[in-house]
Amino acid sequence: xxLKELCSLCAPSGCEDEARRFIIEKIRAEVxxxxxxxxxxxxxxxxxxxxxxxxxxxxxxxxxxxxxSGFTDDGFVRFKTVGGIMTTVLVSKxxxxxxxxxxxxxxxxxxxLQSREERKKPASMKELYIDIxxxxxxxxxxxxxxxxxxxxxxxxxEFGDGLVKSRALDDRAGCAVMLELMKKTYKNxxxxxxxxxxxxxxxxxxxxxxxxxxxxxxxxxGTTCNDVHGAKPHQTVTKLGGGAVMTAMDSxxxxxxxxxxxxxxxxxxxxxxxxxxRTGAGGTDAGSIQRSGAGVKTAVLAxxxxxIHSPVSVMSKRDLESLGRLAEAVLREIERREF
Amino acid sequence: MELLNKLSRCFSPSGREDKIRELIKAEVExxxxxxxxxxxxxxxxxxxxKxxxxxxxxxxxxxxxxxTxxxxxxxxxxxxxxxxxAFNCLNRAVEFENGAVGVISYENEEKPASAGLAKMYIDIxxxxxxxxxxxxxxxxxxxxxxxxxxxxxRVTGKALxxxxxxxxxxxxxxxxxxxxNxxxxxxxxxxxxxxxxxKTAAYAxxxxxxxxxxxxxxxxTPESSFASLSLGKGPGLKLKDASFIANPSxxxxxxxAARSAGIxxxxxAAAYGGTDAGAINLSRxxxxxxAISxxxxxIHSPQEVADIDDIxxxxxxxxxxxxxxx
Numbered sequence: 001x002x003l004k005e006l007c008s009l010c011a012p013s014g015c016e017d018e019a020r021r022f023i024i025e026k027i028r029a030e031v032x033x034x035x036x037x038x039x040x041x042x043x044x045x046x047x048x049x050x051x052x053x054x055x056x057x058x059x060x061x062x063x064x065x066x067x068x069s070g071f072t073d074d075g076f077v078r079f080k081t082v083g084g085i086m087t088t089v090l091v092s093k094x095x096x097x098x099x100x101x102x103x104x105x106x107x108x109x110x111x112x113l114q115s116r117e118e119r120k121k122p123a124s125m126k127e128l129y130i131d132i133x134x135x136x137x138x139x140x141x142x143x144x145x146x147x148x149x150x151x152x153x154x155x156x157x158e159f160g161d162g163l164v165k166s167r168a169l170d171d172r173a174g175c176a177v178m179l180e181l182m183k184k185t186y187k188n189x190x191x192x193x194x195x196x197x198x199x200x201x202x203x204x205x206x207x208x209x210x211x212x213x214x215x216x217x218x219x220x221x222g223t224t225c226n227d228v229h230g231a232k233p234h235q236t237v238t239k240l241g242g243g244a245v246m247t248a249m250d251s252x253x254x255x256x257x258x259x260x261x262x263x264x265x266x267x268x269x270x271x272x273x274x275x276x277x278r279t280g281a282g283g284t285d286a287g288s289i290q291r292s293g294a295g296v297k298t299a300v301l302a303x304x305x306x307x308i309h310s311p312v313s314v315m316s317k318r319d320l321e322s323l324g325r326l327a328e329a330v331l332r333e334i335e336r337r338e339f
Numbered sequence: 340m341e342l343l344n345k346l347s348r349c350f351s352p353s354g355r356e357d358k359i360r361e362l363i364k365a366e367v368e369x370x371x372x373x374x375x376x377x378x379x380x381x382x383x384x385x386x387x388x389k390x391x392x393x394x395x396x397x398x399x400x401x402x403x404x405x406x407t408x409x410x411x412x413x414x415x416x417x418x419x420x421x422x423x424x425a426f427n428c429l430n431r432a433v434e435f436e437n438g439a440v441g442v443i444s445y446e447n448e449e450k451p452a453s454a455g456l457a458k459m460y461i462d463i464x465x466x467x468x469x470x471x472x473x474x475x476x477x478x479x480x481x482x483x484x485x486x487x488x489x490x491x492x493r494v495t496g497k498a499l500x501x502x503x504x505x506x507x508x509x510x511x512x513x514x515x516x517x518x519x520n521x522x523x524x525x526x527x528x529x530x531x532x533x534x535x536x537x538k539t540a541a542y543a544x545x546x547x548x549x550x551x552x553x554x555x556x557x558x559x560t561p562e563s564s565f566a567s568l569s570l571g572k573g574p575g576l577k578l579k580d581a582s583f584i585a586n587p588s589x590x591x592x593x594x595x596a597a598r599s600a601g602i603x604x605x606x607x608a609a610a611y612g613g614t615d616a617g618a619i620n621l622s623r624x625x626x627x628x629x630a631i632s633x634x635x636x637x638i639h640s641p642q643e644v645a646d647i648d649d650i651x652x653x654x655x656x657x658x659x660x661x662x663x664x665x
Binding site: 103215234235248249254255256257259275277278279280288290291293294295297 | 353354355357377378379381405406407408410412417418419420457477528531535537538539540542543
């Protein structure tokens with residue numbers, strides 16, 4: 001299954017080779033007519049020629065992760081996070097480091113040994129380390145080098161009523177939708193951009209957008225979902241099972257008004273469940289694309305992911321299906337309509 | 340001040356600047372060669388000239404509020420659009436594009452001083468969700484409902500940031516007698532969200548020199564924190580803020596224009612804040628840029644205060660700059 005395969009790929013920001021290789025192979029096999037370019041940042045741009053508007057569809061292939069920043073004399077790995085990860089999420093998690101995917105555990109002091117004060121507050125980055133089972137520094141350095149990247153380990157599992165739990169759903173969910181969308185035929189001049197380094201500040205998208213110079217862009221994302229115990233309705237951001245999500249405004253971009261209204265109309269007409277994101281926090285590639293060149297009209301569609309930026313994000317397959325249907329309907333509407 | 344009154348009252352939060360764009364377009368169209376709206380929504384007006392390309396920018400957006408959730412009880416939850424102060428918005432009236440009015444207040448268990456926007460809501464007088472939804476939808480924006488008044492030689496109203504700049508730019512365009520430069524007067528969007536509209540507009544215009552006409556806070560109120568500008572002493576010629584440092588050629592151009600026209604001015608170097616000059620400055624391979632500030636009190640509140648002489652002097656300075664070859 002495509003999403004499962006995508007979620008198994010390790011591609012922290014700046015080290016997206018594994019995902020890039022997979023995606024290029026997939027496009028070559030299934031969309032042979034697409035012209036593939038790898039841009040200077042490492043993003044994959046697949047072009048399907050058409051007559052009309054230049055449309056950029058974007059999903060990012062990178063995920064949050066780690067980078068090795070040193071070794072202790074007793075063989076533990078010091079590390080920094082790549083992208084936004086809460087330290088509370090880090091403790092006792094399984095990780096995979098380096099090209100050889102060396103397994104490790106993010107360690108911290110056992111509860112028995114913590115003082116009352118220590119138990120009250122989350123561990124700081126300074127106290128955390130990765131245990132790769134090495135007996136000393138020399139052995140650790142045989143397995144890993146300074147600057148090696150790492151990611152959360154985690155299996156793709158289906159559970160509950162059509163739910164998925166997995167690592168990296170942000171944004172392999174968007175990549176999965178885009179790979180399916182690519183197989184369709186369009187009238188417009190279509191660019192499908194698999195961007196890099198989104199998690200460290202929407203970096204790959206600005207380079208891709210400058211190269212493409214699109215008239216219009218649609219960003220596909222995995223987004224925050226806080227419909228959990230203790231959250232009041234207005235704090236949920238999105239609801240799992242509530243359908244695809246559209247962003248009106250976040251910290252990176254305000255969606256183009258007519259585009260936004262058009263998507264609402266399309267969802268209603270096609271009977272596709274759509275929710276509007278209930279927060280202004282977070283940012284997507286739309287921020288970079290919108291302000292590239294002389295400006296681009298952008299919109300963001302997403303799938304809700306609980307526990308995002310952790311080894312176990314949770315998503316609904318029905319929401320993903322809604323996202324796919326809506327994205328296609330929007331791309332069709334763009335063929336018919338000026339706005 | 341009829342035009343400023345109209346501009347101030349117009350609904351135009353960042354990203355929803357349609358109404359004011361139409362208003363300004365109607366005002367400036369007789370005075371420019373051509374005009375268009377870019378992908379972000381900025382209004383780019385060109386007056387043909389033989390010389391270099393001069394860009395003068397004023398932003399047409401204002402801070403506001405966006406609805407994120409409608410409670411069963413009919414209250415609205417919201418997020419800020421731009422730099423909204425929780426203190427300023429407490430128990431203030433806001434207005435939606437369709438005229439619906441609301442009042443911002445806070446959850447009762449919170450002390451007003453500690454109530455952040457996340458603990459606040461908008462009361463639009465709806466008895467329940469259905470009534471609220473008949474007036475307002477998620478994603479809709481509101482702005483402060485400020486009263487525009489003339490107080491002797493000064494004015495008060497909402498969104499003087501940056502409608503006074505728009506006014507000065509429009510009036511300067513109307514009164515300039517000559518246009519030796521290829522002139523672009525740009526009415527930018529989304530300045531309050533991080534100089535966004537100016538970035539794409541400057542990319543398209545490719546100016547040889549650019550200026551932002553915007554407001555700047557004053558230090559002339561009782562026990563105010565330090566700021567160099569005072570109301571009534573003329574436009575501030577801004578040499579620095581957090582977004583740019585004036586290129587010497589841009590500084591000399593605006594200083595020369597002010598001096599030769601005999602317009603009073605105040606020099607200004609600010610530690611904080613940002614203006615469209617920052618976005619213009621770093622556009623493409625770099626553009627000499629600076630900013631002209633209209634001194635304004637209580638910025639980002641429903642009742643900002645500015646001086647009519649400062650506003651008219653800024654318009655005169657804009658006209659002089661338009662008349663001066665780069």
